[in-house]
Amino acid sequence: MTDTLWALVLGLLAVVALLVLRRRMPVAFWWLVGYPFVALRVLTTYRATMDACGLTVPASAVRRATARVIGREAAPVPPRRSFPMPTGSGLVMRLRMATGQAPEDFIASADRLRHAWAAHAVHIRPTKPGWLELRLIGWDVLADVQPARRRHMSGPLSLPMALRDDGRWHVRDFRAVPHELILGATQSGKSVYLRNLLCGLARQRVVLVGIDCKWGVELAPFAPRLSALADTSDRANELLDVLLEEMEARFRLIGLRSGLGADAVLTSDVWGLPDEVRPVPVVVVVDEVAELFLAASRDDEKRRDAMVTKLIRIAQLGRAAGIYLEVCGQRFGSELGKGATMLRAQLTGRICHRVNDESSANMALADISPEAALAATSIPAERPGVAIVGDSSGGWSRARSPHLTLDEAAAVCRATSALVPELPRLDAFRPAVAVESAGSASPAAAVPTARPVTE
Numbered sequence: 001m002t003d004t005l006w007a008l009v010l011g012l013l014a015v016v017a018l019l020v021l022r023r024r025m026p027v028a029f030w031w032l033v034g035y036p037f038v039a040l041r042v043l044t045t046y047r048a049t050m051d052a053c054g055l056t057v058p059a060s061a062v063r064r065a066t067a068r069v070i071g072r073e074a075a076p077v078p079p080r081r082s083f084p085m086p087t088g089s090g091l092v093m094r095l096r097m098a099t100g101q102a103p104e105d106f107i108a109s110a111d112r113l114r115h116a117w118a119a120h121a122v123h124i125r126p127t128k129p130g131w132l133e134l135r136l137i138g139w140d141v142l143a144d145v146q147p148a149r150r151r152h153m154s155g156p157l158s159l160p161m162a163l164r165d166d167g168r169w170h171v172r173d174f175r176a177v178p179h180e181l182i183l184g185a186t187q188s189g190k191s192v193y194l195r196n197l198l199c200g201l202a203r204q205r206v207v208l209v210g211i212d213c214k215w216g217v218e219l220a221p222f223a224p225r226l227s228a229l230a231d232t233s234d235r236a237n238e239l240l241d242v243l244l245e246e247m248e249a250r251f252r253l254i255g256l257r258s259g260l261g262a263d264a265v266l267t268s269d270v271w272g273l274p275d276e277v278r279p280v281p282v283v284v285v286v287d288e289v290a291e292l293f294l295a296a297s298r299d300d301e302k303r304r305d306a307m308v309t310k311l312i313r314i315a316q317l318g319r320a321a322g323i324y325l326e327v328c329g330q331r332f333g334s335e336l337g338k339g340a341t342m343l344r345a346q347l348t349g350r351i352c353h354r355v356n357d358e359s360s361a362n363m364a365l366a367d368i369s370p371e372a373a374l375a376a377t378s379i380p381a382e383r384p385g386v387a388i389v390g391d392s393s394g395g396w397s398r399a400r401s402p403h404l405t406l407d408e409a410a411a412v413c414r415a416t417s418a419l420v421p422e423l424p425r426l427d428a429f430r431p432a433v434a435v436e437s438a439g440s441a442s443p444a445a446a447v448p449t450a451r452p453v454t455e
Helices: 002-024 026-052 061-069 103-108 110-116 190-202 220-225 233-258 298-321 340-346 359-367 371-379 406-415 424-429 432-440
Strands: 089-097 122-128 131-137 158-162 168-172 180-183 209-210 229-231 280-286 321-327 349-352 386-390 396-401
Touching: 026 089, 026 110, 103 110, 103 122, 103 131, 110 122, 122 386, 122 396, 158 190, 158 386, 180 190, 180 359, 180 386, 190 209, 190 220, 190 280, 190 321, 190 406, 209 233, 209 424, 220 406, 229 233, 229 424, 233 280, 233 298, 233 321, 233 424, 298 321, 298 340, 349 371, 359 371, 359 386, 371 386, 371 396
Parallel strands: 180 321, 180 349, 209 229, 209 280, 280 321
Antiparallel strands: 089 131, 122 131, 158 168, 158 396, 349 386, 386 396
16 A cells, blocks of 8 residues: 555656646657657557548559559558657658649648647648648747747847747848838837847947937937937938938949959949958837827928938848848838838838737738738737748748847847947937947946946
8 A cells, every 4th residue: 555655646746747847848848758749649640640631642553453452442642751850849740742732732731730639830831842841839839938049040140039939930130131120019029029139239240220219218228339329300310311321332332342353353232342341230220110200290291201211212222231221110001101111112021019900910911911910910918029920922920039128138238338330420329328338348348237328
């Protein structure tokens, strides 16, 4: 009796330990318990599941003839598969489609496969003609997103920003997608995404320019790392003029370099220039774009139309000059001016958090995919940080950025204030707090001061 009681107690403790491990360390639980069971279930039920989901094809003539010889019926043939390999959030298999099958057949059956294998989600994407990647997700990876590990760091101007629901990271690559539109209502997680972006760029050799017409309250905590900050519409208009001058100067540099002679390396953007003459990349963050374009009089309308035109010029030509746009706001619509739709067309990267109206979701994602816009309107309020990530190729996915407090982001900007590149044209717009920090900071400073930057 005593041995039986001890066995029950040990079994109960093991179950409790597994439940705690599943809640606190889901990755470890998946590797120890989840993956072996799910992989075994997939291997033992693969043929039957594919047949039930209508993803099999009739056997070949040779197999049918062989089955008739031995008095059996040839079973339908499922797609050939690789061994299910574990990942940090599930498992992945490669499928070889049979003749007559299309990726759409498997994508339409993803939800059936999810229920059949008791998975949290199943994602299917074509990799090359005839081949698919089936990625099974073991649990809700967006419930608790941790910062990306160092192995996800891709290089300059490339930052892992948010974890997607398929277990992979959404990487913000400015050289591939130069301009981006970020939308989100209050408390939707838009500010957290922006903090992660600014902190990632603050550690690199990048000129950060802020435009915040709410008197700078949103971007003021990052002032020590900013090369320029415009906090009113008038200052923003002047700053855009300076950025256009900088862009024209860079194009003249590219043209001059290309005309040095037959031996010179021809290039059409700053990334083809030698390192010693290449200008530093510039990232312009426009926060609350609706505040920037508010117009109460005819003069305000003229200024608004002028600023929209300047932003469109930067968006159209800035990529080659190494000048990139991040436009943020609670909403983005045609009421912002005549060129708002044209500006949106240049912002090929799209991040849409929970929004207050359907028109904003359509403005952000409808031209990419109607399903993406519909998914953006169904983001629950109790899941801040969840967003729909879209791109000009028509693809989209759910993602969530790791939580980063304002104090932590401000501390990173104070600690990296010595990395502010020199750009003389922007000296007149350098925040006063940034100038004071630069005078007292040293490159070896690793611990930020406790004094808030807004004081």
